[in-house]
Amino acid sequence: MTSENTTIDNAVTVRNVHKNYGDVQALENMSLDFPRGQLTSLLGPSGCGKTTLLKIIAGLLPATSGEIMVNGTPVSGPGPDRAFVFQDFALLPWADVMRNVAFGLELRGVAKSEREAVAEKYIANVGLAGFERSFPHELSGGMRQRVGLARALSVDSQVLLMDEPFSAVDEQTRRKFQEDLLALVKNENKTFIFVTHSIEEAVYVSDQIAILLPRPSRVSEIIKPSGFRHKSADGIRRDPEYLDIVDNIWASLRSYVE
Amino acid sequence: MMRHRSLFLTILSATIVFGSWEIAGRIPVSFAFPTFLESMTAFWVLVVEGTLFTAYAETLKPLVVGIAISAFLGIGLGLWIGLSEKIDWLISPIFVVMQTAPLAALIPLLVMAYGIGLTSKVFVVCIMAMPVIVLNTSGAVRNTPASLKEMGHAFLGSRRDIILKVILPASSPVIFAGLRLGISAGFIGAILSELKITPTGVGDIITFSRSIADYPTMYAAIMSIILLAVLFLNVLERIEIFLFGGNNKGYVSE
Numbered sequence: 001m002t003s004e005n006t007t008i009d010n011a012v013t014v015r016n017v018h019k020n021y022g023d024v025q026a027l028e029n030m031s032l033d034f035p036r037g038q039l040t041s042l043l044g045p046s047g048c049g050k051t052t053l054l055k056i057i058a059g060l061l062p063a064t065s066g067e068i069m070v071n072g073t074p075v076s077g078p079g080p081d082r083a084f085v086f087q088d089f090a091l092l093p094w095a096d097v098m099r100n101v102a103f104g105l106e107l108r109g110v111a112k113s114e115r116e117a118v119a120e121k122y123i124a125n126v127g128l129a130g131f132e133r134s135f136p137h138e139l140s141g142g143m144r145q146r147v148g149l150a151r152a153l154s155v156d157s158q159v160l161l162m163d164e165p166f167s168a169v170d171e172q173t174r175r176k177f178q179e180d181l182l183a184l185v186k187n188e189n190k191t192f193i194f195v196t197h198s199i200e201e202a203v204y205v206s207d208q209i210a211i212l213l214p215r216p217s218r219v220s221e222i223i224k225p226s227g228f229r230h231k232s233a234d235g236i237r238r239d240p241e242y243l244d245i246v247d248n249i250w251a252s253l254r255s256y257v258e
Numbered sequence: 259m260m261r262h263r264s265l266f267l268t269i270l271s272a273t274i275v276f277g278s279w280e281i282a283g284r285i286p287v288s289f290a291f292p293t294f295l296e297s298m299t300a301f302w303v304l305v306v307e308g309t310l311f312t313a314y315a316e317t318l319k320p321l322v323v324g325i326a327i328s329a330f331l332g333i334g335l336g337l338w339i340g341l342s343e344k345i346d347w348l349i350s351p352i353f354v355v356m357q358t359a360p361l362a363a364l365i366p367l368l369v370m371a372y373g374i375g376l377t378s379k380v381f382v383v384c385i386m387a388m389p390v391i392v393l394n395t396s397g398a399v400r401n402t403p404a405s406l407k408e409m410g411h412a413f414l415g416s417r418r419d420i421i422l423k424v425i426l427p428a429s430s431p432v433i434f435a436g437l438r439l440g441i442s443a444g445f446i447g448a449i450l451s452e453l454k455i456t457p458t459g460v461g462d463i464i465t466f467s468r469s470i471a472d473y474p475t476m477y478a479a480i481m482s483i484i485l486l487a488v489l490f491l492n493v494l495e496r497i498e499i500f501l502f503g504g505n506n507k508g509y510v511s512e
Contacts (some may be wrong), residue, residue, distance in 0.1 A: 060408055077411050094427050094502055104413040107423070155413065196322035 009190035011036040011159055012057060017066030019052055028216035030066070033160075034208075038184045039192035041202040043249070044212035045256045050195045051163055053212075056159050057193065070159060080108070083152035089144045091136040098124060100147050104155040112171040115144050115154075122150040142173035149258040159191045166201065174201075179233040181205050186221045199253070203245050204236055211249065213256060221252065285498040300474035309463065310482060317459030320376055325441055326359025331410060332388045332440065333433060336395020337421070340429075346396065348412045354511040357389035361447070365454045379451040386447030387440040394436025398429035427502060434498045438491055 010146050012034035019027040027049045034040045042050040051175040055061040057068055070073040070082060078084075083104065091100050099106070100117060101123055105115035123132055127144040136144055146164055152160055166174045184203060185192055196202050203225060211221040229240040236242055276294045283293030292300075304310040339346045365382065402425045410420040425431075452461020456504040460479050467475035 060412055060413055078414055080414065082412075084409070086405050086409060088403075088405050090403075090405040092406070092424070092427070094430075104382075107410065107413050108417040146367040151413075170264055 009036050010034060011071060012193065013069045014057065015067045015069070017053070017056060017068065018064045019049070019056060020064045021060070023144070025216050027056075027063075028218060030217070030219060032194060032210055032219055032222075034191055034193055036158075036191050037189055038207035038209045039181075039194055039205055040210060041194045041196055041206040042212055043196055043199065043202040043211050045214060046197065047131055048212040048214040048256075049217035050212050052217075054161055054163055054193060054195050058082055060084075073186055080155070081157055082159045082161055083155050083157040085145075085148050085152045085160065085165045087150045087164040087167055087181075089136070089168070091144060091147055093136055095127060096133050096135055097139075097147055100136065101150045101154055104151050108155070118154050119174070122154040125152045125153065142169045142171075142177070145169055145177070153188070157190070159193065162192065162194045164195050165195065167197070178204050199246050199249050203249070209245075209249070211252065213253075223249070288456035290471075290473050292477055293440065296474040297477040297481060298433070300472075301478035304463070304475065304478055304482075310479075313459045313479075314482075315459075315465055316484075317448055317452060320379035320383050321444060322453060324336075324380045324389055324447065325444045327380070327452035328384050328387035328411040328444060329437060329499055330393055332391030332436075333395050335400055335424070336392045336433070336436075337358045339392065341421075341425075342398025347398075350396065353389040353392045356385055357393070359385075360384055361450065362454060365451070369455055374456045378446070378455055382451035382455070383444045383447040386450070389440075390443060391433075392437045394439070395429065395433050398432035398436075401432075402428045419440055430498070432496070437494060441490060441494065442487060445483060445490075449483060 008034040014030055014032040017027055017030040018025070030049075030053060032040075032053075041051060044050050052061065056063050057070075057075065059075050059082070064257045065199070070079065073079075073081075085154075092103065095103065098119055100116040102110075105118060110118075120132065121127060126149050128143060128146050128150065131139065131143070136147065139147070139201035145168070148165070166177045169177065178201060181192075185205070186208075194202075207224065208221040209225070209227065210219050211223065213220040224244060224254065225241065225245055226243040231239060281290055282293040283296065287294075298508045304313075335349065339349055359430050361382065364385075365378075372381060400410050401433075406424050406428060407420060410424045415423065449461055449464070452458055453465060455466040460483060463479040467473070467479070
């Protein structure tokens with residue numbers, strides 16, 4: 001281990017990662033650090049490889065070359081140290097909320113009574129107490145994603161990977177989610193990696209924003225908003241630094257949007 | 259309320275069908291077409307004399323064996339085909355050919371190879387029942403939503419877990435649709451084999467009563483097959499609801 005002291009406060013490090021699909025280069029020489037206990041956003045126009053990078057970190061896709069380390073251990077597939085929140089929720093339609101939330105633990109072979117006790121706690125945490133026996137089709141889009149979030153939280157991984165988790169829910173639910181996410185980052189001692197295509201969302205929730213640009217995909221800039229993190233949920237959206245960062249990011253992304 | 263209404267509709271539709279049959283038989287549309295009541299009387303005679311039960315003891319043998327083989331082997335093969343592109347390439351064409359082949363023309367070949375016994379009849383049932391079960395299963399397995407499989411993988415499910423707890427339940431509605439079609443086709447196959455290979459069981463009643471122009475008995479035998487098939491399919495539906503209750507509500511992914 002040569003990088004003992006650089007990995008010490010980074011939960012996840014990405015070093016020189018390349019990813020090719022046949023002749024198409026999806027990621028070129030990507031390197032990025034994800035500080036422990038913080039939320040890092042991957043932001044960029046479509047085709048910039050942000051979801052690809054997230055899935056490589058998750059171990060769902062193999063990298064063509066390069067190295068991913070989670071807590072100092074190289075990634076070779078999905079692991080108990082990472083949990084995933086899916087854009088389309090990926091809930092089992094034949095299973096009720098309880099079984100869906102406990103499904104991650106079920107796959108790990110945790111006994112039924114034990115996993116349901118854990119699931120019950122997280123169902124209550126995400127505000128779905130009383131819906132344990134409901135089926136996904138009986139829930140609204142926002143509630144479905146709360147189920148997806150509870151499932152990811154109940155396996156108690158240190159790293160939470162979120163792939164555009166709020167893009168399929170309506171605007172008002174989305175705002176509420178963003179506020180809840182800030183509280184989650186503060187209260188749970190976890191590292192969050194968050195893919196989004198919304199500039200406002202990225203600036204609002206992130207401790208660190210990685211701007212990804214396409215053709216070839218690369219990290220163009222890393223922004224660390226610092227001035228408004230301590231402010232209240234409402235205060236942030238009116239903070240001048242928040243507004244400036246949003247404007248700057250748009251200025252740099254504008255030319256890449258078709 | 260809903261139960262009463264659906265019962266009412268069932269009775270109404272039965273009355274219309276059997277009523278038109280009765281009228282058509284009385285006109286008569288053909289000398290060889292008995293009325294509904296004549297057929298029911300013949301049915302009753304078959305039941306009282308016990309002929310029907312001895313006949314089904316014979317007919318059910320190739321039917322049950324053939325359907326059991328088709329269901330287990332069919333779902334197994336379908337799963338295998340759905341999971342692997344190579345196997346799909348290798349095996350799927352056989353079932354497409356089986357499904358489209360003119361079976362009646364192939365029966366002499368089967369008889370030459372396997373004789374006139376139970377084996378040939380089981381083969382006929384399988385050729386009728388299996389393709390649709392295999393093709394439905396493989397299609398459903400292949401179309402399992404990718405994000406569900408990815409979810410199983412991300413939450414550390416083994417390959418076995420993902421097949422048993424994600425892919426199979428997700429495919430179950432289409433697999434059961436295939437089973438329903440396959441079993442119906444299997445019934446046709448069982449009767450076809452008794453008409454084309456050796457007249458035994460219900461096929462014997464049909465052939466014999468036709469040869470002596472006892473058309474009511476012939477129609478009664480045909481009716482009994484339809485009745486049995488409907489009962490069989492109802493039992494299958496109960497099994498599906500019992501196994502995968504919450505699954506008939508569709509996917510949720512906005």
